[in-house]
Amino acid sequence: MSVKRLFSLLVLIFILSGATNSVLAQHGENEHHATEEHGNGHAEEKKGFSASEVIFGHIRDSHYWHLFDINETPVSLPLPVIIYHPEKGLEMFSASKFHHGHEDYNGYYIDHEVKMKEKIASRDGAEIKDFSITKNVLSMFISVAILLLLMLNVAKKYKKNGVMTAPSGFQNALEPVITFIRDEVAKPNLGNKYMTYMPLILTVFFFIWVNNLLGLLPGGANFTGNIAVTACLAAVSFTVMMAKSNKHYWSHLLNPPGVPFGIKLLLVPIEIMSMFIKPMALCIRLFANMMAGHIVILSVISMIFIFAALNQVAGIVFVPFSLAFSIFMFSLELLVAAIQAFIFANLTAVFIGQAIEEPHHDHAH
Numbered sequence: 001m002s003v004k005r006l007f008s009l010l011v012l013i014f015i016l017s018g019a020t021n022s023v024l025a026q027h028g029e030n031e032h033h034a035t036e037e038h039g040n041g042h043a044e045e046k047k048g049f050s051a052s053e054v055i056f057g058h059i060r061d062s063h064y065w066h067l068f069d070i071n072e073t074p075v076s077l078p079l080p081v082i083i084y085h086p087e088k089g090l091e092m093f094s095a096s097k098f099h100h101g102h103e104d105y106n107g108y109y110i111d112h113e114v115k116m117k118e119k120i121a122s123r124d125g126a127e128i129k130d131f132s133i134t135k136n137v138l139s140m141f142i143s144v145a146i147l148l149l150l151m152l153n154v155a156k157k158y159k160k161n162g163v164m165t166a167p168s169g170f171q172n173a174l175e176p177v178i179t180f181i182r183d184e185v186a187k188p189n190l191g192n193k194y195m196t197y198m199p200l201i202l203t204v205f206f207f208i209w210v211n212n213l214l215g216l217l218p219g220g221a222n223f224t225g226n227i228a229v230t231a232c233l234a235a236v237s238f239t240v241m242m243a244k245s246n247k248h249y250w251s252h253l254l255n256p257p258g259v260p261f262g263i264k265l266l267l268v269p270i271e272i273m274s275m276f277i278k279p280m281a282l283c284i285r286l287f288a289n290m291m292a293g294h295i296v297i298l299s300v301i302s303m304i305f306i307f308a309a310l311n312q313v314a315g316i317v318f319v320p321f322s323l324a325f326s327i328f329m330f331s332l333e334l335l336v337a338a339i340q341a342f343i344f345a346n347l348t349a350v351f352i353g354q355a356i357e358e359p360h361h362d363h364a365h
Contacts, residue, residue: 059222061134079133235279
């Protein structure tokens with residue numbers, strides 16, 4: 001076995017071990033929740049393994065960054081909680097005050113009924129505004145820091161050595177990607193104005209790609225699998241498209257040339273609807289693909305514990321099948337992470353290109 005293959009295998013084992021530990025940690029935390037004492041002084045019966053709680057516990061946003069468990073005690077990084085109460089005003093404190101959601105603090109509590117997002121509510125029923133630094137927000141800051149570190153380092157080398165000097169280090173990996181985006185995405189869709197939009201296209205591509213990869217790391221956040229995140233990215237693309245659209249675009253949208261008036265009455269509303277459907281498609285495509293990948297991987301790993309709960313031998317027998325399929329899914333997700341970033345960047349270029357397209361003149365005569 002070559003060194004590269006051995007290294008790749010070790011990386012996959014590390015990632016799968018982290019994912020399995022994440023499932024075990026979430027399972028331990030669920031059991032810890034199930035045995036908590038309530039106000040009546042009685043402890044609930046200890047529940048078995050719940051795959052849905054493990055999966056939703058991973059893909060939802062949280063005020064904790066859960067790392068692992070020690071003797072069924074969760075070890076997490078508590079994040080800053082920033083809340084605006086209409087009567088109390090702005091309040092800031094650590095999420096550790098909630099003791100992993102088991103206790104109230106200053107009239108606030110974590111609502112465990114919400115599946116997709118960990119929500120903080122007020123006991124007095126007031127509508128509070130949550131500006132907290134959650135797991136997804138911290139993951140975004142980390143990805144931005146990584147991008148700035150890498151891109152500024154490469155830019156510094158280009159500034160120092162010039163563009164005619166052979167690239168070195170990370171430039172070797174970055175330059176072909178930038179060239180590919182320029183030649184296969186920007187130029188075909190944006191024409192001679194491609195350089196104006198290259199910063200936007202490259203930023204969208206690398207931002208999504210880096211966050212997709214960070215989400216595959218053990219304990220990583222499901223950042224791009226959050227529909228609020230993909231909606232914001234789609235809104236950026238839509239805003240640029242609308243801001244840069246020209247008279248030619250709107251004339252074809254609102255008054256299609258060469259179309260009978262009766263057909264226009266039907267076609268124009270469809271075209272206006274399609275203008276808003278485009279960013280919605282961008283949003284849902286990225287969100288659905290990334291969230292589905294996380295769910296499938298966690299579901300396959302959870303099957304080990306589901307079979308083990310039925311029969312310990314069955315759980316042991318299923319381990320190699322689960323790990324083999326998990327390796328396949330992780331490899332596929334590495335490819336999907338890059339493909340989804342490319343698709344989002346490419347469709348953004350296509351939509352902007354349609355908005356800035358100039359009228360064509362027929363010179364056949």
